[in-house]
Amino acid sequence: MSFEDWFREDRLPHIFCTGCGNGTVINCTLEAVEEMGWKRDDTVFISGIGCSSRAPGYIITDSLHTTHGRALAFATGVKLANPRLHVVVFTGDGDLAAIGGNHFIHACRRNIDITGVCMNNMIYGMTGGQGSPCTPAGAISTTTPYGMCEPVFDLSALAVTAGANYVARWTSYHVTELTKAVRAGLETPGFSFIEAMVQCPTAYGRRNKLRQVSDMMTYLKTHALLIQKKQRMEEEGETVPADMFAVGEFVRRARPAQGVLK
Numbered sequence: 001m002s003f004e005d006w007f008r009e010d011r012l013p014h015i016f017c018t019g020c021g022n023g024t025v026i027n028c029t030l031e032a033v034e035e036m037g038w039k040r041d042d043t044v045f046i047s048g049i050g051c052s053s054r055a056p057g058y059i060i061t062d063s064l065h066t067t068h069g070r071a072l073a074f075a076t077g078v079k080l081a082n083p084r085l086h087v088v089v090f091t092g093d094g095d096l097a098a099i100g101g102n103h104f105i106h107a108c109r110r111n112i113d114i115t116g117v118c119m120n121n122m123i124y125g126m127t128g129g130q131g132s133p134c135t136p137a138g139a140i141s142t143t144t145p146y147g148m149c150e151p152v153f154d155l156s157a158l159a160v161t162a163g164a165n166y167v168a169r170w171t172s173y174h175v176t177e178l179t180k181a182v183r184a185g186l187e188t189p190g191f192s193f194i195e196a197m198v199q200c201p202t203a204y205g206r207r208n209k210l211r212q213v214s215d216m217m218t219y220l221k222t223h224a225l226l227i228q229k230k231q232r233m234e235e236e237g238e239t240v241p242a243d244m245f246a247v248g249e250f251v252r253r254a255r256p257a258q259g260v261l262k
């Protein structure tokens with residue numbers, strides 16, 4: 001079998017815009033799931049609402065497309081009702097960190113055996129480009145026409161602090177690293193969180209001088225800074241540019257977890 005055997009082809013064509021990064025994240029996740037040797041009958045994909053949250057609909061397993069911001073609450077119920085199931089949540093930055101912020105914190109704190117994959121496109125994509133907690137300072141959105149004046153929210157740092165057992169961030173450019181990170185998250189008992197920075201040419205790129213898909217990919221590539229390099233720069237007193245974001249593995253630990261089969 002290959003990762004393509006997990007696709008629900010009768011749902012095609014998909015709704016994603018040409019050049020959207022979400023497909024890459026779905027492929028990487030399914031590749032990791034396939035590497036785990038999981039069975040379709042034992043695996044459930046769950047999401048909230050948003051472009052990214054449409055992902056489970058294209059996968060052949062049982063899935064739940066739930067309410068905006070509530071994917072982790074539904075996933076918790078599924079996992080605790082049947083801990084034998086492998087539960088993977090797809091979410092977006094708005095779904096996870098705005099309306100779903102409290103569920104995110106407490107899923108990390110409870111350290112439930114779920115893997116959350118967030119497609120962070122730095123914007124509300126599905127509803128036409130409102131600013132999200134992850135819209136970078138100065139970026140243009142429909143709700144920040146003069147530039148985002150609030151500081152960007154670091155989803156991975158929150159997950160580390162709140163108690164997730166595995167946290168990593170990559171981008172849709174870093175396909176190999178992203179796949180390995182999802183695999184590590186699936187293997188780690190407890191809550192694992194993988195943040196994937198993705199291009200959204202439609203709602204984010206065209207308002208922020210990144211109109212071409214290649215421009216957005218170049219943005220992701222050139223603004224990603226390996227965590228070890230960032231730490232070295234900080235130790236040596238070098239200034240880390242404010243628009244760079246760290247990528248890599250942020251934590252891998254073994255805090256007591258819930259929903260893990262003994």
Ligand SMILES: Cc1ncc(C[n+]2csc(CCOP(=O)(O)OP(=O)(O)O)c2C)c(N)n1
Nearest residue numbers: 049050051052068092093094095124125126
């Ligand atoms: C309670 C509720 N409020 C608002 C909405 C409208 N809504 C649907 S998707 C969405 C934003 C999605 O943004 P994000 O989670 O970042 O996902 P993306 O579409 O960018 O992948 C909003 C506000 C809704 N469906 N339900």
Ligand code: SF4
Nearest residue numbers: 016017020051125200
């Ligand atoms: S609006 Fe953005 S996130 Fe949504 S499908 Fe289009 S490119 Fe992807």
